[in-house]
Amino acid sequence: MIEDSTAADWWRQAAVYQIYPRSFADGNGDGIGDLQGIISRIDYLVALGIDAVWLSPFYPSALADGGYDVDDYRDVDPRIGNLDDFDELAKRLHEARIKLIIDIVPNHSSNRHRYFLEALEAGRGSAARRRYIFRDGRGASGELPPSDWKSVFGGPAWTQVADGQWYLHLFAPEQPDWNWDHPDVHAEFQQTLEFWGDRGVDGFRIDVANMLAKKLPDELPDFATLTLEGQYAEGAHPIWDRDDVHDIYAEWRKIFNRYTPPLTAVAEAWVPAHRRVRYASPEGLGQAFNFDLLRANFDAPQFRAIISENLDLAARSGASSTWVLSNHDVIRHTTRYGLGPEDATGMFGPSVGQEWLKAGGPSDQEDRATGLAQARAATLVTLALPGSAYLYQGEELGLPEVAEIPVGRRQDPTFFRTDGEQIGRDGARVPLPWTADGPSYGFSSSTGSGHELTGSAPHLPQPEWFADFAVSVEDGDPSSTLELYRAALALRHRLQTDELIEWVDLGEPEVLAFRRPNGWLSVTNFGDTAVPLPEGELLIISSGDPSELGAYATAWLQQ
Template identity: 60%
Template sequence: MIPSSPAAKSPQSTSADPNWWRQAAVYQIYPRSFYDANGDGLGDIAGITTKVPYLVDLGVDAVWLSPFYPSELADGGYDVADYRNVDPRLGTLSDFDAMTAALHDGGLKVVVDIVPNHSSEKHVWFQEALLSPQGSAARDRYIFRDGHGTNGELPPSDWTSVFGGPAWTRVPDGQWYLHLFASEQPDFNWANSEVRDDFLLTLKFWSDRGVDGFRIDVAHALVKDLSEPLPSQAEIMAMEERHDGSHPFWDRDAVHEIYAQWRTLFNQYEPPRTAVAEAWVHHSRRARYATSEGLGQAFNFDLLVTDFTADSFASIVRDNLAQAQASGASSTWVLSNHDVVRHATRYGLPAVGDLDVGAHAVTNNSAAQEELPKTGQDGKAWLLAGAPESELDRELGLRRARAATLFMLGLPGSAYLYQGEELGLHEVGDIADADRADPTFLRNTGVEIGRDGCRVPLPWDAAADSFGFSTAPAHIPAPAWFADVAVSAQVGVRDSTLTLYQEALALRHSLQAPEELHWVDTQNSSVLEFVRPNGWRVVTNFGEAEVELPPGKIVLSSVHVQDGKLPGAATAWLV
């Protein structure tokens, strides 16, 4: 084992390396739930600046900020009213600049979320569109259509939105606008050159302020074919099985023309700005988003939608390393984020088998959910934390989560971590309806529990009000058990999950090797073992019975190892 508080990296350690992102550990911050510096119950930009020493001690290479822009919070900030400003509840542009400087001084890169598929209904352009006549240039920035029926009282199609309910909303003059997500999120018309030019200005605005990279929200949905007659919802669902670019709004080939233009802009900076696509597409189509002529990297969410089994993990790794090689990018590895149930909880719930999430986010894929076994609440427990507490084995879930994390951090490629996973946080399932804000819940009350359970503010101090997140009541109250996993209860503690993450991330830097691995035949279907080119060996036991470890020095393990035998649901690193 190594010391639990690794030394901080030099601020210049990655500053000039154009390939810093290829094997970086990126920490996702959900700003409203990270840390509140001004005591209003809502996390803010100054709160992130305050916690830069924590992030440096953790050992990550970069932070990714979920949206911090002015927003009505119809979708947790993903309804953006102004793409080139900071929500005044979270701070100012000066606060953003101070945060960026502090992170850079700590040797960390800054990645921000860009939401190009849709804006907030409060965006100045959409407000202008509502006040403008049909067929006007202002309306052409969005997708307006006449309705059907005698007086246009019926929507242009029967499409349903990702968050539930109709995908069309009528405006006072009788026309309808498209919103693939919430009605407060009207979709942009990316056939409009003004839209394309304005997003280039946004990307330049943040790049000029020192942002190092971008995470592109719903990257696969920008280009749409809305030729008449529009297909029915039933036809839309059938199209999702084609994976050939023919879907009217998911993963159309022409979307890559947009990203080629973005790449030209990114490459004007030194080092070039990076980008990673959130593209819930079939694995055979993912590599196109990750080429050097496009965004450069694409999220691989496969580990988010599979059980804790050796076969599934091995298949996912092989497939995604092959995709990375084909695109010239590095792979990305994700176990938790702001859209899904935390992996410590997923791994403690009944197994459901691999899910094909297709084009939608996992929490919103009704087709996939219908395939789930009937456990807990309407068969959606695994995805939506709707199972009763009796179905969740918390201890097993955390044990598997720690093992999966060490497995993932040993892989070649970049690792994306979600705030709080370093504390071993479970999903918070018991949230009062009045405290929930996720549109997946508000538009489907009683059917979907939504994503608020992974967005509860972080616990910093076990003994403080709001567990140290704020001096005021937090915007989502935390459960009492947060005291046991607060930062104050784990920092410097030998066997804590926080210490494990610190040790793993420090070791990962010292052991990092070329982006290759060699599989070792373990002769055991429950055990995976691979070796990196420098001899760094990763062994994960997905089973229950302990197994003999290969020769070598154990430098880190997710549980205590005695007599050279690795217990079940555990990972060890050897050199």
């Protein structure tokens, strides 16, 4: 846990645990995770050894995109709880010396937000419509959309309203994009940040941070031109990673700095590595996600290059780096490694996994043992590095991706808007297994004792093999992934030091080693053949056989 909770730089080396509320723990038996469910599992979070919780959206929502279609930024979805529950959660986490970070979704609202409903009612040319991005259509009577742009989730990026105008949504139709040139939009989010800051949150994760600022020309380019690499100067793209987005974050930083300690923020910005520096600057959000390892194969040269580049970028920005292997938007890294190498990972899941997912995950395509071994080894690499480690719920159990979700139970808009061509992200959002038995594997349990409530089925189906990964099965088993995480996080808290590493050449091309200033040595075997551990060092933890550096294993040693 964080030793000095008032320190302004507590976030620099924090271990942050992402909770997807609807799938973490269900406190009332309705099949949907909720704030009381999280409260009931705080002891689990304490035992895990994390420093902060990042809470994915819990706001009122129609769930067109898993809660990222926000009806009201300053309330709680009644299916998840209420503001009193939120206050209790914040209080209980802080009593346990765990910080609280919440998701903010500023690129788009839901189509049920009060401002969007007002825009529809007010009609063409109104001030209310200028809070969003409305355009007249093409064609003789405006029957065609303003451009052929496609949304990130598939399908057109424009939807027509009753009076014939069209609004822009770079994601689902239920997520109209804000117009950040409008002062009311600035005010809406400034009030939102203050609302939650005053309720005691410690920081924010900024969703789609690189897309807020837009400058659409009167004559819109076609989609091919819009997405053509090199067509626009850096920072001058009409909708993507514009330089002027940082003016927004400079405004926000003034709000963050009014609090003691200052509120932290981390940008979700899928931009080239060198463009992340400004998002992570002290004058802006202060930190930005580094997704490079999330996209990398289990490969020593790739890992070394990514680590070196991102530590350098962090030093240039004045931030600390962030290390991420899984989150709610991508296939779980245990399965990603188990499916074998790939060229690249897309924003919403890896291309290599799509055929496997569409086939329902036949076992002969996934080497689950290799995937788990590589995932455990990669985790120890990231936890040995300086900077913040962001962990996604369930990865501490070694959970694989769930592929066997019936079409009728799927929720991700990507699946529906691509006619199933892209399976989407549901497989990483299946409710966690807490016990090895019961109709929801302990997900619907308010006590943490394994007592099963009578209630609805989980909102996404859990496979039978989830029983093997239940908390109750792994708890106390020294060989389990859960106990590996607990031990590694405890050691990390004790050993974490200056934000420096020194690469160590052990003469093995498949072995990657680096030392921290206090003598802490991390050694990873990326190959499929065991090699000896370095001599003269004290082994303190290993992801594999402690007698050697086995295939796909990481060991920590100390002089």
